[in-house]
Amino acid sequence: MKSFHYFEPSTLEEVLDLLHQYRERAKVLAGGTDLVVQMKQKKANPEVIINLSRLQELNFVQVDSEIRMGPLTPLSRIATHPAFSGRLALLREAALAVADVQIRNVATLGGNIANASPSADMPPALLTLGAKVKLRKKDRERIVGLDEFCVGPFCTHLEGEELIVEIAISPIPEGSGAYVWVPKRTTVDETLVGVSVWLLADPVQKTCLGAAVALSSVAPVPLRCKKTESFLQGKILNRETFRQAGEVAAEILEANPQDLVIEAGKVMVRGVPEKAIPITELPLGEAFYVGAKGRGRGRPVLGRGSFTVEDATPLDRETGQGKNPSAFWMYATQAAEVEVDPRSGRVKVLRISSAHDVGKSIHPVAIEGQIQGALVMGVGTALFEEMELEKGRVKNPSFAEYKLPSALDAPEMIPIIVEELHAQGPYGAKGLGEPALAPTAAAIANAIYAAVGVRVKDLPITPEKILEGLRKKENR
Numbered sequence: 001m002k003s004f005h006y007f008e009p010s011t012l013e014e015v016l017d018l019l020h021q022y023r024e025r026a027k028v029l030a031g032g033t034d035l036v037v038q039m040k041q042k043k044a045n046p047e048v049i050i051n052l053s054r055l056q057e058l059n060f061v062q063v064d065s066e067i068r069m070g071p072l073t074p075l076s077r078i079a080t081h082p083a084f085s086g087r088l089a090l091l092r093e094a095a096l097a098v099a100d101v102q103i104r105n106v107a108t109l110g111g112n113i114a115n116a117s118p119s120a121d122m123p124p125a126l127l128t129l130g131a132k133v134k135l136r137k138k139d140r141e142r143i144v145g146l147d148e149f150c151v152g153p154f155c156t157h158l159e160g161e162e163l164i165v166e167i168a169i170s171p172i173p174e175g176s177g178a179y180v181w182v183p184k185r186t187t188v189d190e191t192l193v194g195v196s197v198w199l200l201a202d203p204v205q206k207t208c209l210g211a212a213v214a215l216s217s218v219a220p221v222p223l224r225c226k227k228t229e230s231f232l233q234g235k236i237l238n239r240e241t242f243r244q245a246g247e248v249a250a251e252i253l254e255a256n257p258q259d260l261v262i263e264a265g266k267v268m269v270r271g272v273p274e275k276a277i278p279i280t281e282l283p284l285g286e287a288f289y290v291g292a293k294g295r296g297r298g299r300p301v302l303g304r305g306s307f308t309v310e311d312a313t314p315l316d317r318e319t320g321q322g323k324n325p326s327a328f329w330m331y332a333t334q335a336a337e338v339e340v341d342p343r344s345g346r347v348k349v350l351r352i353s354s355a356h357d358v359g360k361s362i363h364p365v366a367i368e369g370q371i372q373g374a375l376v377m378g379v380g381t382a383l384f385e386e387m388e389l390e391k392g393r394v395k396n397p398s399f400a401e402y403k404l405p406s407a408l409d410a411p412e413m414i415p416i417i418v419e420e421l422h423a424q425g426p427y428g429a430k431g432l433g434e435p436a437l438a439p440t441a442a443a444i445a446n447a448i449y450a451a452v453g454v455r456v457k458d459l460p461i462t463p464e465k466i467l468e469g470l471r472k473k474e475n476r
Helices: 012-025 035-040 075-080 086-096 101-106 109-114 122-128 226-232 239-253 364-383 433-437 440-452 463-474
Strands: 005-007 026-029 048-051 061-063 067-069 132-137 140-145 150-152 163-169 176-183 191-201 208-216 260-263 266-269 272-278 288-291 294-297 331-340 347-357 412-418
Touching: 012 026, 012 048, 012 132, 012 163, 026 035, 075 086, 075 101, 075 109, 086 122, 086 176, 086 191, 109 122, 109 163, 122 176, 122 191, 122 208, 208 226, 331 433, 331 440, 347 364, 347 433, 347 440, 364 412, 364 433, 364 440, 440 463
Parallel strands: 005 048, 026 048, 347 412
Antiparallel strands: 061 067, 067 163, 132 140, 132 163, 176 191, 191 208, 260 266, 266 272, 288 294, 331 347
16 A cells, blocks of 8 residues: 555544645545555555544434435444434435445445445435535535436546535435345445335325436446336336236246346346337237247236225115215216207217216226227117017017117217226226216217207107107197
8 A cells, every 4th residue: 555645634624625735636534444445455546645534513414304414424323313214214224235334333424425336325315315415625615416426437526625515305305215235245245236216105096106216236327217217107006917017028038037127118137238128019918929939929917906895884675775885976977969860860979078087097098998888888778779578578689680889870989087086996996887878878868859859768769759759849
C-alpha cells in the first residue's frame, strides 16, 4: 500500500476545505469497508485520506412524514431502527443484505451509495422510494436524484470536492415495499441479484395503483424498471396464471420454467435477456407456433379462484323474502332504436345502447362480449323466438321451425360499462349475466310503441301482431 497523507477533521467545514484543497487526489474514509479493500488490492491509490469518523453531525436518522439520513449512519442502525418495519421494512431488509453484523456496524449508508457498486443493496430500496442525495462543497450545495447519482460501475455524479451530506425521501410515498436478494455463494456472499418493490394497492379491488421496481447487480448501475412498473399498473396479479404462461414460454424458449422471469412485458430466460418473447406473442390458446424444434401447440391459461358471500341469508319459504338473499344487486338500462314498416309490420332493430353497473370491470373485453351476446339473445326473445305447444307437445322442435336471429339481424351494439365498486364482491366486482338480457325485449317494445304507437304486450313481437295493432288503432 502506498503512503498517503492522513487527516481527521472534527467539523464539516474542515472536511470541505480539505476536499477543496486536494480535490481528486483525496478520498474520504467513512466506514472503510470498501476503500481499505480497494487500497490493499491497489485499485485505489489516494494521496490523501480524510477520515470522517469524528463528524457525528452526519450520523442521524429522522423519520416523520419524510425520511432524512446522514451519510455516516451505520447500516446496523438502519437494520435495527424501529421506524423501518411494516411498510418501510424494505430499508431494514436491504441493510440486512449487507455482509454480516460486524461489517454493518462499520459500513455506512453514504459509503454504500458513493462506492457505486453495481451489486450494492441499499440503492435499489432507496430508488423505489424516490430518494435524493444532497451534495455539498465549499461554496455550493445541490440535490441529485439517486436515479441519476450512479453513472457507471464505481462511478458517480460526485465532483472532485463534493461530499454526500444527506439522503432524503420526501415525502414518504403511499404504499409499502420489500427487498429480496439472492447472494452468490462466494467467500463474501455478494448479491447476485437484488430486487426492491414498492406497491400501492387498492384494498377493495386488489389492483396495483402504483409501483416502483428497482434492481441491483443486473446492470452497470442500480436501475428502475420503468416498463415493469407500467405493466403492473392496474393489474390484478395471479401467480397461477403467470406460472402457466411460463410453462408455455419455456417450451418455446427451450428453458426450464424456473429459469424464466417476466419483465417489461416479456418472458425471458434469467441471465440471457436476448432469449425472450413478448407476452402478447405467447400462444396461450390453441394457436400453433413454430419454435426451434419445429411446430407446437399452445394451451389455454386457466386461473383458479373462488368467492363466497359471507353474510347471505336464504329466502323465507312462506313470504319469499330474505334479509340478504343476493350477493349483490345489479343495475342496468338499455335504449333501443328501431325501424318499423307500417305496411308489412316488419321491425328492424338499428342499434341498442346497454349500460351496466358491473362493480369493478376486471376484464372489460369479456364484459363487452357478454353484453353483446345478451343483446342478440334479447333481440331473439323480442322478435323471433316462440315455442309452439299443442297438447303438451312442441310443434317446432328443430331450428328449421324455431326462429333465431342471425348475424344479419344483429343491431349496432353500444356496451357502456359503469364501475361502482361493491365492498363485498371479488375485487369489487358484481354479476352481469341476467341484467344484460332482461331489459332488451322491453326496450325494443317501447321503441316500437314510440315509432308507430302500437303496444304489444306478449312475445315475440311479430309483424302480424303489429299490423293487428295498427288496424285497431285506425278503427278507434
